[in-house]
Every structure is written in C-alpha cells, then in structure tokens.
Amino acid sequence: MRYWWVNQKQTHQHEIAGGYLWSPKRNTNGARNQFYENMREAAPGDVVLSYWEGAIRAYGVVQSYCYDCPRPDGFSKAWDAIGYRVSVNFEVLPRPLAPKAHMEEIRPLLPGIYSPLQRESGNGLQSVYLAELPLALGQLLVALLNAKGTQIAATSDEALLEVVPPVEHAREQWEEHAEEAVRAQSELPTTVREALVKARRGQGLFRENVAKIEKACRITGVSMPSFLVASHIKPWRHSSNRERLDGNNGLLLSPSIDCLFDRGFISFADNGDVLVSPVASQDSLRRMGVDVATQHNVGRFSREQGRYLDFHRREIFLKSG
Structure with missing residues (x-):
C-alpha cells in the first residue's frame, strides 16, 4: 500500500462526489508532469489524502488502476480532452487536518523533491496534483487524522480487486460516442464505415x-x-x-x-x-x-x-x- 497526497483546489467538488481522480496527461505546453505521471502508479488499496483550502479535508481508497478517460464536465478546457483517471472511494472528514499546525513533525519527513508542501511555511504547492508520500509521512498523517476521531482503516489491494471498477463502462461510453461519429461520416462509403465499426x-x-x-x-x-x-x-x-x-x-x-x-x-x-x-x-x-x-x-x-x-x-x- 502506498500513500498519496492530492491538491484538488476547485476540482474537489467534482472528484469527491464523483469518486475519481482525473488529470491531463501533459502540461499545457506538452511537457510531461511527474504529478500527472503518478496517476499511472496508483493501485487498488492505496490511500489518498485530499487537500484543499489549507487542510486535508477528505481521504480516499483507490479502487482501480489508472485508465485513460475524456476530460470530465466542469474541468478547464485549457487541458487536453483525454487524460488519466483513477477510481477512488472518498469520504469527507468531519474534522479537517491543517498541516501547518503540525509542521515540526511533518517537516523532517517531507520528500526532497516533489513535496506537496512548502517546507518552511507549510502551505500547499499550487503546482502539485498527485504526489507520493514517503511511508513514514503517510503513516504520521493518518495517525494525526485518527487522533481527531477519523478511523482510516487499513486495507489491502487483494480485497479491493474483487470490486469491479467502472473502467469498462467509462470506456464503452467513450467508444460508443466515437462509433456514432464514424457512422455519421457520410463522405465515407458504407462498406468502409462498417469495416471501421467492426x-x-x-x-x-x-x-x-x-x-x-x-x-x-x-x-x-x-x-x-x-x-x-x-x-x-x-x-x-x-x-x-x-x-x-x-x-x-x-x-x-x-x-x-x-x-x-x-x-x-x-x-x-x-x-x-x-x-x-x-x-x-x-x-x-x-x-x-x-x-x-x-x-x-x-x-x-x-x-x-x-x-x-x-x-x-x-x-x-x-x-x-
């Protein structure tokens, strides 16, 4: 099991309720982004800590491996139309955790690179989407959350693999839409359209x-x-x-x-x-x-x-x- 930190900002409204994480595959300039690449390494059973407005306000357990998926409604159209998606079962925390209040414990455990927090101030980094947390830091944050009355249960990927994620359903909808577009290409001969659909x-x-x-x-x-x-x-x-x-x-x-x-x-x-x-x-x-x-x-x-x-x-x- 691995621990992940996600800075959701305005996207939390869609992702928490929808039960997923979504990111573009590249920066707007076409360059790779390690925080988007991390989507490809999340696995069932991993724990995700969701941060917005200065606090960890939800946690989730990953339900699927990464799959490519169209950009959800409500996300910025500045991002590419196709990105990475991971299914996550989220729960909003009744008592959010402000990392700033615990920086003396957190600071020594922050990773040297790809840290989700500014080392000195404890503010979230706007450039970060999904960051992997060192094991010790993930365990510390879970312990701090549990001390506030949240019980984040230990889990295993083997148990979660029995849950069928909506990967195939999402892909089926996507491809059916593309198939309809093929059938609508009247400039193509009927035989060609049928060959493309088959x-x-x-x-x-x-x-x-x-x-x-x-x-x-x-x-x-x-x-x-x-x-x-x-x-x-x-x-x-x-x-x-x-x-x-x-x-x-x-x-x-x-x-x-x-x-x-x-x-x-x-x-x-x-x-x-x-x-x-x-x-x-x-x-x-x-x-x-x-x-x-x-x-x-x-x-x-x-x-x-x-x-x-x-x-x-x-x-x-x-x-x-």
Missing part, C-alpha cells in the same frame, strides 16, 4: 490485415485463430480511421494477454522484450501466462509496428514516464 471489436477487415502480419500470440504461442483476439496496439478510440484498419496496428493475442495489454499491465519494446508494469500483480501475471521470473523476448517488431508500440508505452502502459 475494427473496434477486432473483427472484419482489421483482423484480416493483422493476420497477414501476425500468425500467433507473441507470448503464449497459440496459433489457432478461433482462440485469438485481434487487438489494437494504439487503441481504436485513439486512432485515426486509417490506423483503425492498419494491420501494423494490431497483434493476435490470447484473451488473457489481450486483457493485460489493453489495460497497460504489459507492453513490448521494439526489440521484442516484454515490459511488465510495476503495479501489476506478479502472481496474477504468472497465472495468466506471463513469465515474470525471466526477461522474455517475443521477437523484434517491424518499424511500422514500432510506431504504434511507442504510443502504447507512452500513453497506455502503467509506468511513470
């Missing part, structure tokens, strides 16, 4: 194009077509119409491997090395067919496939960049 499910022309390049699941070695899923490398929802049908933008994967790849628990280097997310359950990976004990190479990918894999590693793979 490609969302890994069917039709897209699957045929992938099968010309990939002959078996790269990890399990299964080659029976009826046991394989045609999976987009750069997800359908992010792709242009051309990319949605491009065979280089696909892999034939066993269903369990497709699930892991689609959610970003695994990815691939261009040379074929299997990349494993640090938040993925090692035991679950083994049970699903991924050998985590040794470095596994599945064979080099083509340059065309590499362009799509680069997107997957940057945007989908659950590892801080």
